[in-house]
Amino acid sequence: MEYQNNLIETQINKKLAELTHAQKDRLAFIDFSLQFFGHVARTDLIQRFKTGLAASTRDFSTYKELAPDNLILRHQTKSYHRTDDFQSIFKHDPEVILTSLSRGFGNGISTGVQPSEQCFDAVRLIHPNVAIIASIMRAIHNKQGVKCGYVSVSSGETERAIVPHSIVNNGHRWHVRAYDRKHNSFRDFVCTRFTYVDLIQGPVHVHEASPYDQQWQQIVDIELVPHPKIKQPRAIEMDYNMSDGKLSIQLRAAVAAYVLRQWQVDCSVDHSELHLGCQLALANPEVIKLIENISLAPGIA
Amino acid sequence: MEYQNNLIETQINKKLAELTHAQKDRLAFIDFSLQFFGHVARTDLIQRFKTGLAASTRDFSTYKELAPDNLILRHQTKSYHRTDDFQSIFKHDPEVILTSLSRGFGNGISTGVQPSEQCFDAVRLIHPNVAIIASIMRAIHNKQGVKCGYVSVSSGETERAIVPHSIVNNGHRWHVRAYDRKHNSFRDFVCTRFTYVDLIQGPVHVHEASPYDQQWQQIVDIELVPHPKIKQPRAIEMDYNMSDGKLSIQLRAAVAAYVLRQWQVDCSVDHSELHLGCQLALANPEVIKLIENISLAPGIA
DNA sequence: AAACAATGCAATCATTATGATTGCATCTAA
């Protein structure tokens, strides 16, 4: 039966590949609505994609061809309902699903966002400026430097040239990883602290590019366990899907300290840094030797 | 000139509204690529949407009709380049943009995710099970209760019936806001702690629904300032886009403590709770009287 | 200098997808 299910799945994928992009989007919408709302009607499809009646009916027919056991029409409610045998015909990533549930199905750009009244993503307190992000992204993509104004916590506003290679969300804010020509080293720059960003037309030197960013290239193994002082470690083990009471993750050394801070991991050797909200402890503290900005993490002497 | 630009914008929106959904998606892709990468070619469009050559050429023609000053064809690079006068013809939300930059342009379901090598969203350590999310979401959408197994930190694994009304990301994990029939009150349940979820066919009582969830319905005004012990408050004020050195946000009382915890806001009255990573202080501590689960926030006696 | 290759374009024609209309089926409400 496992073999037969895999065969059917392959045939479904083959048929999906033969469809146009627009058709595929509409079938994904039907599949998504059935799975997460339990029902879907022609009017839902028409409302979302602005198609005609006939096209919607054909879309449902196509979906029924692909997965006849997934849905059943109930004239009482005038809509299709998800069956108990439902098997999604699209692959799902939990974060992508939750994004779609909170913002609405779609890319969020063509037709904007439709905020949900039932699913709410995390509250964001920091909103980078789109024009700044766009300038930085174009510099990264075209391997260029930028001349910018920047307000740092330590030295106020300065002007400098940097060569950015990545934009990263550290859990609280978005920052740029870049080579700083002022300090001749790779550093992080918070996106909201740029006062202006102008692309530089000149060349970028090899040592200013990401392959020479040692902390960026270094991958470290982080091992996390439920904090030893927690009485019910099983709930924590479930949360983090731990195996043998442990979660191992590979992170770039440049990013690791931010992750430890965001998740409030106790990094002290004797696990003495237990404070409010702390559920995890670092099981391999020797790894902190590989992380230059480790002082950002909790529990570092 | 401001008036004339608004008139042009209205005309662009009118023309966009006349296009089919698929056409709009492709124009959004062109616009997005120009803004964030600085250039786009026919092959990019074909690769992303699997269209034919002629359709791509027509798409570029349509885009040029709408925004002739946005792009210019350079035969040397055989692609279109963003001009200095570029004005996006689609509205942008920073978070949506950053999601698209990190996961690729699209809904992430029809054709999956294309992880970027230049833009990285926050590392997630907790991944809810899609089947559990789907069951809970169907219960919420159809106003039903669920019978579930749940592993709590305090009492281990129990079986209970709940009536969920919302799914919320508290900054670290996704949880369900639901009426707990076991304790006869509204509570939060971490999504990764469910062992099973079955929908209940029976009725839901009025007092079990979200209008009776007082903490959910109560909106509280949170006022945040840079922590008084920070020497360079200007960078912090820029980060949080503060006005007059202050950021005011409206949050549901049920969610507020999580936000204060995630952002490590010092809630102590005398601002004595300054620890690593703390940049903000609560300017109106009297608000904590309205928040039942305020003990989750830092600095509460 | 000429030929080739790879992008771009427009025009034309064929194919496919979509939209409108008509007639019918199912269910609920009046």
Next chain:
DNA sequence: TTAGATGCAATCATAATGATTGCATTGTTT
């Protein structure tokens, strides 16, 4: 029993798309 609102299939018209041809522009190879 009738009306209304969903669903369907079939038919025909329209719009979007795909393939092909010829041309323009630029860089590379011969």
